[in-house]
Amino acid sequence: MTALHSSRRPWVGVPACHREMGGHWQHATPSRYMTALAEGAGVRPVLIPPLADALDAEGWLERLDGLLVPGSPSNVQPALYGGGAAPEGELEDPDRDATTLPLIRAALARGLPVLAICRGLQEMNVALGGTLHGRLHLLEGRDDHRGQGSTSAERYRMRHEVAAEGLLRQVTGQARFLVNSVHMQGVDRVAPGLAVEALAPDGTVEALRPEAATGFQLAVQWHPEWRFHEDAPSTALFRAFGAACQGTAP
Numbered sequence: 394m395t396a397l398h399s400s401r402r403p404w405v406g407v408p409a410c411h412r413e414m415g416g417h418w419q420h421a422t423p424s425r426y427m428t429a430l431a432e433g434a435g436v437r438p439v440l441i442p443p444l445a446d447a448l449d450a451e452g453w454l455e456r457l458d459g460l461l462v463p464g465s466p467s468n469v470q471p472a473l474y475g476g477g478a479a480p481e482g483e484l485e486d487p488d489r490d491a492t493t494l495p496l497i498r499a500a501l502a503r504g505l506p507v508l509a510i511c512r513g514l515q516e517m518n519v520a521l522g523g524t525l526h527g528r529l530h531l532l533e534g535r536d537d538h539r540g541q542g543s544t545s546a547e548r549y550r551m552r553h554e555v556a557a558e559g560l561l562r563q564v565t566g567q568a569r570f571l572v573n574s575v576h577m578q579g580v581d582r583v584a585p586g587l588a589v590e591a592l593a594p595d596g597t598v599e600a601l602r603p604e605a606a607t608g609f610q611l612a613v614q615w616h617p618e619w620r621f622h623e624d625a626p627s628t629a630l631f632r633a634f635g636a637a638c639q640g641t642a643p
Contacts, residue, residue, distance in 0.1 A: 403436045403458035403638035408496060410465050411443045411488040426463045426510075429618035433628065434635030445491030450499040459506040459638035462493055462513030464616060468578050469515050474524040483527075494520040501603055501610055506637035508630070509612035514601060515578050517612045521603075523584030528577060529597060536595045540575035549573045549619045555599045560611055561590040564633040565626040572599065572615035572626075579614065609637035 407427065409420040420442045430438040438461070441453060454460070467486040471479050473494070479485060493513075497520040500507050509517045515525055530537040540548035552574040562568055580598035583589060590611070591600035601612045611634075617627035 401639070403635070404456065405430055405434070405436045405438050405459040405461055405638055406441045406453055406457045406496075407438050407461050407463060408441045408489065408493045409443055410467065410486050412467075412486065422463050422465070425618050426461060429621040429631055430461060430635075433618075433621040433631030434638065436635050436638050441492070441496070443486070443488040443492040445488055445495075448492050448495065450495045453496070454499055454503055454505060457505065458640075459508070459634065460496060460500045461634070462497060462507070462509040462516060462612075463618075464511030464513065464575070465489065467512070468527070469512065469519055469525060471525075471527060474519045476524065476527060480527070490516070497521075501606070504606075504608055505610075506608060506634060507610045507612075508634045510618065511576055511614060511616060512578075514598075514612035514614050515576075515580070517601060518580050518584050518587065521584035521586055523587065524581040525578045526581045529579040530577070534595060535597065536574075536593070538574045538579065538593075538597060539577050548575055549616060553593055555591040555593055555615075557591045557600065559588065559590045560602050560606075560609070561600050561613070564609075564611075565629045567626060570626045572613075572617075573619060574614075575616060576614060609634055 409422050427438045430436050467484045470485050493516045497517050529535050542548045551571040554569050555572050586604050587601045588604045589598055590602050593599050599614045603610050617630045621627045621631050
């Protein structure tokens with residue numbers, strides 16, 4: 394390990410978003426991800442700024458024990474997966490896209506532990522050559538997976554069940570469990586080399602894992618960070634990710 398590792402508590406990088414707040418451009422991500430990493434995974438989280446042109450992905454990853462790719466209000470640019478122009482008014486974050494996609498590819502290639510959440514799952518799929526649906530709720534036979542309600546508690550409440558397999562089932566110890574649902578985009582064509590680890594009742598892809606992964610590399614469409622301290626599958630996910638970053642995962 395490098396000099397950054399002053400103790401054995403692992404360091405986990407979290408790519409930030411580039412967004413305007415209060416008239417100023419900020420590099421930020423919701424604090425709940427950092428709390429879940431610190432308290433649920435037992436790691437030290439550090440923000441990675443979305444400076445695509447100046448990003449040294451390998452340099453960052455050499456100094457990190459893991460990568461968490463968080464959710465975001467913005468959507469992955471359709472042009473990155475052959476989807477044409479985005480609908481007018483859609484929130485995008487080109488700087489984040491240009492930062493996270495190279496980071497994900499490099500982290501997976503290095504065998505670094507990776508946990509990707511919501512937008513992070515979509516980014517992993519796009520990074521490896523998959524495509525997305527821009528509006529799941531407009532597809533015939535699909536449910537409306539967008540967050541619903543006037544408060545955060547309502548928007549992030551448990552909405553539907555997922556059927557889990559593979560690493561996800563192994564980590565959570567459950568074949569079926571409830572998750573929240575706060576997304577508009579979703580997986581269309583699964584990228585080559587990615588395996589589906591969970592589906593929603595309407596067929597929406599809820600979890601992906603690189604087929605060649607020998608360690609913890611997992612993407613989930615829901616938000617386990619929201620109730621990581623009280624929801625058993627969410628608790629298990631962060632504990633397993635932390636153990637992988639520590640180098641003690643099974």
